Amino acid sequence: VSGLNALARAAGKLYFGTATDNTTPEFTDPTYLSILENYNQFGQLTPANAMKWMYIEPEAGVFNFTLGNQIADLTEEYGMVLRGHNGVWYEELPGWVTSTDWNATGLAYAVQRHVSGIVGHYAGRVYAWDVVNEPLNDNGTMREDLFYNALNTTYINIALEAARAADPNAKLYINDYNIEYVGTKSTAMQNLIKQLQSEGVPIDGVGMESHFIVGEVPTTLVENFQAYEALGLEFAITELDIRMELPATDELYEQQKQDYYTVVDACLQVSVCRGVTVWDWTDKYSWVPSTFAGYGDACPWDANYTRKPAYDGIAIAFEGQ
Numbered sequence: 001v002s003g004l005n006a007l008a009r010a011a012g013k014l015y016f017g018t019a020t021d022n023t024t025p026e027f028t029d030p031t032y033l034s035i036l037e038n039y040n041q042f043g044q045l046t047p048a049n050a051m052k053w054m055y056i057e058p059e060a061g062v063f064n065f066t067l068g069n070q071i072a073d074l075t076e077e078y079g080m081v082l083r084g085h086n087g088v089w090y091e092e093l094p095g096w097v098t099s100t101d102w103n104a105t106g107l108a109y110a111v112q113r114h115v116s117g118i119v120g121h122y123a124g125r126v127y128a129w130d131v132v133n134e135p136l137n138d139n140g141t142m143r144e145d146l147f148y149n150a151l152n153t154t155y156i157n158i159a160l161e162a163a164r165a166a167d168p169n170a171k172l173y174i175n176d177y178n179i180e181y182v183g184t185k186s187t188a189m190q191n192l193i194k195q196l197q198s199e200g201v202p203i204d205g206v207g208m209e210s211h212f213i214v215g216e217v218p219t220t221l222v223e224n225f226q227a228y229e230a231l232g233l234e235f236a237i238t239e240l241d242i243r244m245e246l247p248a249t250d251e252l253y254e255q256q257k258q259d260y261y262t263v264v265d266a267c268l269q270v271s272v273c274r275g276v277t278v279w280d281w282t283d284k285y286s287w288v289p290s291t292f293a294g295y296g297d298a299c300p301w302d303a304n305y306t307r308k309p310a311y312d313g314i315a316i317a318f319e320g321q
């Protein structure tokens, strides 16, 4: 029986994959690993935390690739695609970054050194990098984090140029949420990309995080995706999960199945959609319950590693039924 990755590849996509997190017990869970370590099912991995700034450069100029290497090595062992996540993000930063009163020159150097360091270390092993993560507010304005406050949007230029120089073959993405559908934030992302392109800054793709709610999957996914295709970019579904208000019911599971079908089918309808990644595959280790009170059951497998109707929604979409 074909797994989701095998079906995705048969449908012309690069991969069906998952985030996985070796900063938590899941990486020592034999049942979790026995299902994960299967190329037929998962053809791509994204480190949920291991390659974030606080883990990679805990002290200024001091790099620690131990956790990142563990996931990179696993992808190679099973012939999977590796997505790098992430270069510059306002969260999960080490103290030396958040506690410094940065001037533009100092921060520009720190960003350049960090992105060069991590992208250079994994050069030739990463298909695509989320070089910049979540730069926008939902109203389309730039997120006023320490990077933007000190450097305006040039921190994005610096990060992308450093990444291109460190690994000319890696696809460079900007990753965000609530840009998956037609709206103010997606328009702002498209305008940011047009600005970068007009300035000759390297940008290859956009990451559509896709953290959705059951019964509320946007209806303008395809139209929105085509707008990025028109900009000459590729994109991917990078962090898919579809949470439900608990308690779960058979109706909610059926709706969730339909919702997963809708998202995967939208990716299939646009050729430059490279693949679909879920933000972990089992409810046992999902980030959702600890973030959204009263919500959960967001993943295709339940907490007992049993496939949910959602799994079938994904499979049926890839099978093109």
Ligand SMILES: OC[C@H]1CNC[C@@H](O)[C@@H]1O[C@@H]1O[C@H](CO)[C@@H](O[C@@H]2O[C@H](CO)[C@@H](O[C@@H]3O[C@H](CO)[C@@H](O)[C@H](O)[C@H]3O)[C@H](O)[C@H]2O)[C@H](O)[C@H]1O
Binding pocket: 021, 023, 024, 048, 049, 091, 092, 133, 209, 239, 287
């Ligand atoms: O928030 C969901 C997505 C949204 N898009 C970007 C994407 O990167 C993000 O992923 C989530 O990003 C979150 C941070 O914002 C991660 O959550 C962090 O995950 C870290 C690693 O497990 C946690 O850090 C651990 O915390 C433990 C208890 O506080 C400490 O004992 C550990 O030392 C520390 O590593 C942080 O508290 C926790 O906040 C989630 O696992 C991760 O799934």
